[in-house]
Amino acid sequence: MMTQPPIDKLIEMIDSKYALCCLIAKRARQLLDKKPELLEETNINAISYAAQEVYEGKVQIAKG
Numbered sequence: 001m002m003t004q005p006p007i008d009k010l011i012e013m014i015d016s017k018y019a020l021c022c023l024i025a026k027r028a029r030q031l032l033d034k035k036p037e038l039l040e041e042t043n044i045n046a047i048s049y050a051a052q053e054v055y056e057g058k059v060q061i062a063k064g
Helices: 007-013 017-034 036-042 046-056
Strands: none
Touching: 007 017, 007 046, 017 036, 017 046, 036 046
């Protein structure tokens, strides 16, 4: 179960639970495909790492 970052804080940032789920899943897949060594050295799973990036504002939904 993911506790960091808090889900309620993520939902405040991205108004739709569906959009949040899609964003985190897409970013996690990118991390697994392109930066697996980053995940291995931090010892954090891809979903948690992607959620943390969203929380920190490093990843956002593309408008357009």
